[in-house]
Amino acid sequence: MQEQTDPPDEPSPGLVSTAIQAIIQHIRSEGLAPGDPLPSEAAMTRQLNVSRTVVREAFRSLSAMRLIDMSAGRRATVAKLDTGAMSMVIEHGITTQQISVQQVYDVRRTIEMRTVALAALRRTDHEAAAIGRSARLMRENFRNPEAVMEHDIAFHEAIAAASHNPVFSLIVTAFSGVTRRTWVIGWRTRSSDEAQLKMIKGHEDIADAILKGDPRLAAEHMAEHFDKSVKALIDAGIA
Amino acid sequence: MQEQTDPPDEPSPGLVSTAIQAIIQHIRSEGLAPGDPLPSEAAMTRQLNVSRTVVREAFRSLSAMRLIDMSAGRRATVAKLDTGAMSMVIEHGITTQQISVQQVYDVRRTIEMRTVALAALRRTDHEAAAIGRSARLMRENFRNPEAVMEHDIAFHEAIAAASHNPVFSLIVTAFSGVTRRTWVIGWRTRSSDEAQLKMIKGHEDIADAILKGDPRLAAEHMAEHFDKSVKALIDAGIA
DNA sequence: CCTCGAAAACCTGTATGACAGGTTATTATT
DNA sequence: AATAATAACCTGTCATACAGGTTTTCGAGG
Numbered sequence: 001m002q003e004q005t006d007p008p009d010e011p012s013p014g015l016v017s018t019a020i021q022a023i024i025q026h027i028r029s030e031g032l033a034p035g036d037p038l039p040s041e042a043a044m045t046r047q048l049n050v051s052r053t054v055v056r057e058a059f060r061s062l063s064a065m066r067l068i069d070m071s072a073g074r075r076a077t078v079a080k081l082d083t084g085a086m087s088m089v090i091e092h093g094i095t096t097q098q099i100s101v102q103q104v105y106d107v108r109r110t111i112e113m114r115t116v117a118l119a120a121l122r123r124t125d126h127e128a129a130a131i132g133r134s135a136r137l138m139r140e141n142f143r144n145p146e147a148v149m150e151h152d153i154a155f156h157e158a159i160a161a162a163s164h165n166p167v168f169s170l171i172v173t174a175f176s177g178v179t180r181r182t183w184v185i186g187w188r189t190r191s192s193d194e195a196q197l198k199m200i201k202g203h204e205d206i207a208d209a210i211l212k213g214d215p216r217l218a219a220e221h222m223a224e225h226f227d228k229s230v231k232a233l234i235d236a237g238i239a
Numbered sequence: 240m241q242e243q244t245d246p247p248d249e250p251s252p253g254l255v256s257t258a259i260q261a262i263i264q265h266i267r268s269e270g271l272a273p274g275d276p277l278p279s280e281a282a283m284t285r286q287l288n289v290s291r292t293v294v295r296e297a298f299r300s301l302s303a304m305r306l307i308d309m310s311a312g313r314r315a316t317v318a319k320l321d322t323g324a325m326s327m328v329i330e331h332g333i334t335t336q337q338i339s340v341q342q343v344y345d346v347r348r349t350i351e352m353r354t355v356a357l358a359a360l361r362r363t364d365h366e367a368a369a370i371g372r373s374a375r376l377m378r379e380n381f382r383n384p385e386a387v388m389e390h391d392i393a394f395h396e397a398i399a400a401a402s403h404n405p406v407f408s409l410i411v412t413a414f415s416g417v418t419r420r421t422w423v424i425g426w427r428t429r430s431s432d433e434a435q436l437k438m439i440k441g442h443e444d445i446a447d448a449i450l451k452g453d454p455r456l457a458a459e460h461m462a463e464h465f466d467k468s469v470k471a472l473i474d475a476g477i478a
Numbered sequence: 479c480c481t482c483g484a485a486a487a488c489c490t491g492t493a494t495g496a497c498a499g500g501t502t503a504t505t506a507t508t
Numbered sequence: 509a510a511t512a513a514t515a516a517c518c519t520g521t522c523a524t525a526c527a528g529g530t531t532t533t534c535g536a537g538g
Contacts, residue, residue: 015492016299028334040518051493053292056519057299060255064300065324067331071518073500085304085324089409092306097367098320101406107350107406114349116420166338167346170328171410254521279489295490311490312529433527 015050019058022048024067027078034192037067081166086174094178101238102230104178109226111171112156116206116222117215119162127162128211134158134206138200148200149183155203159210186232199228241356254289258297261287263306266317273319277307320405333417340477341469343417348465350410351395355445355461356454357400366401367450373397374442381439388422394442398449425471438467 013020023038032038039047044055059076066082093099119127134155141147153176160172190196202225209218262277271277278286283294298315301307305321332338359365373394380386399411429435441464443475448457 020303024331027331032334034337042444042518052492053492057296057491059519060296061299061303064259064303065327065331068326070519071500073502073517075501075518078335079331081328081332081335085328088304088306089320089324090406092263092304092318093320093405093409096272096317096320098273103404103406106404106409110353111346111349165342165345166332167329167342170332171346281489292521292523296520298490309490310529312488312531314489314530 015042015048015054016057016061019044019048019054020051020061022064023058032078034078034080036078038077040075043178081170083170083173083176086170087177090174091177094181101178101182101233104175105226105230105233108172108175108232109223111121111168112159112222112226113219115163115165115168115172116210118165118168118219119159119208120213120215120218122164123162123210123213127158128207131155131158131162132204132207135200135203138203139197142196142200145184145187148187149180152203153179155207159206162210173176182233182238185236185238186229189236199225202228254287254293255296255300257286258283258289258293259300259409262297262301271317273317275317276314277299277316279314289450309417320409322409325409326416329413330416333420334416338419340421340472343414344465344469344472347411347414348462348469350407351465352458352461353400354402354407355406355457357404357407358398359449359452359454359457361403362401362449362452366397367446370394370397370401370449371443371446374439374446377442378436381435384423384426387426387439388419391422392418393441394446398445401449415468421472421477424475424477426469428471428475438464443469 023044026032026038030036038044038059041052041055041059041179044058045052048055059068060068062071063076064085066079066084068076069079070076090099090104094101094104112208123131133153137151138155141151156179157169157173157176160169163169186225187196189198204220205221206218206225209215265271265277269273269275269297277283277298280291280298283297284291287294298307298309302315303324304308305318305323305439307315308318309364327345329338333340333343358370362370373390376390377387377394380390395418396408396412396415399408402408429438441460444460445457445464448454448460
């Protein structure tokens with residue numbers, strides 16, 4: 001029936017895993033770039049000599065990790081770097097209580113202390129403007145917590161983007177989901193308008209430092225921001 | 240640029256995506272912990288009123304992201320936090336040239352400067368011993384680059400573990416795959432025995448600082464280690 | 479009544495065939 | 509040569525079947 005590349009008898013990892021590896025191998029050996037099309041399911045079925053069921057589950061797995069894009073009628077294509085999978089992993093860790101929100105914040109702080117410094121050094125004018133704009137929109141919408149949160153998230157993602165290192169962007173964006181779940185808690189602990197506006201001011205200070213191109217100052221403001229955020233979460237009883 | 244998932248556009252997320260969400264939702268609403276069993280495919284098929292094909296592809300997707308564990312005959316179970324998916328994403332980014340090795344090293348440096356400091360503060364005696372052991376094994380096997388590399392990777396993962404923040408472990412471990420691909424390059428640029436032993440000495444210094452519980456010193460040595468590694472990669476022409 | 483082992487009942491892994499509906503290539507028509 | 513109709517592909521979903529693990533059940537024997 002089917003036996004072609006299995007001289008050393010292994011404890012079968014399953015046909016699907018094999019198919020996944022074959023597809024990844026195909027991407028590598030062909031040097032495919034994002035957007036390039038992969039073989040059709042039928043072609044892969046013939047090549048691997050397995051059923052379409054297996055090939056489909058393999059494609060679907062890669063799609064779940066956002067390594068490829070699938071859509072009806074079209075062949076699957078190599079995907080652009082995307083945070084989807086990473087985000088799911090983090091969320092899973094939180095919902096199953098394997099990691100705490102505070103631990104995520106510690107990682108965020110560590111990473112964003114760096115992204116903010118890099119952003120100050122490498123940001124384009126356009127990026128600096130986008131960062132400033134998010135900060136401004138936080139203030140303008142400050143009566144609408146939901147909007148403030150979204151601009152806050154956009155603010156941090158914009159800084160990561162301005163670091164010009166997509167790996168930082170990837171990680172920061174992956175944490176955005178967690179932020180959406182906990183942000184409002186921190187906001188509520190800042191009970192007075194004054195406290196809330198002060199927090200927004202902190203963002204503006206960061207944006208200014210990036211605009212001025214001062215990495216040290218930017219990192220200082222970012223550290224302060226995180227320290228206050230973590231304190232707010234602790235005050236609210238988030239483990 | 241990027242467009243999808245915006246204002247008017249979401250005709251059909253597909254039955255599989257729906258099923259995936261349903262399963263995740265089940266995990267959350269039931270408060271399942273790692274090891275807990277999920278409903279059988281048949282049960283899910285009835286509940287969602289879709290074919291087993293769809294349910295299976297959903298399970299398989301979650302399995303690909305390592306959110307659940309599947310094995311023949313047994314029901315799927317909630318998985319422990321695992322680096323599998325994250326690792327694949329990073330590797331994909333590298334093979335498709337969306338991120339560079341140097342960018343990964345910059346992230347590693349950022350993160351490990353923190354893990355090493357945390358390790359110095361929070362390591363148990365057992366963890367300190369494990370870290371020291373890896374460093375020692377590097378020296379003992381120093382004629383066998385492959386072995387040195389594996390102990391090097393174990394060294395960094397042990398430090399991350401000693402930080403007592405699983406998110407750091409997750410990220411550091413996710414990068415191990417990339418390290419395996421490039422490590423030997425850095426090793427070769429250290430052409431003399433002397434240079435190679437110096438690099439190993441660097442690891443021992445880090446281990447000592449952690450043992451002594453001196454976070455500042457540990458971070459210093461780690462920084463030095465990364466600076467030299469990155470320099471080695473650059474000298475070797477790794478973009 | 480308890481123990482142990484075998485059958486039964488479930489479950490997942492893989493294969494096959496079918497068909498709807500989307501997308502691309504081909505061809506016929508103007 | 510531009511365009512519209514059509515054929516050829518391709519993916520999404522369903523139904524069915526069966527092999528081979530795993531757990532449960534239950535009866536035979538002590």
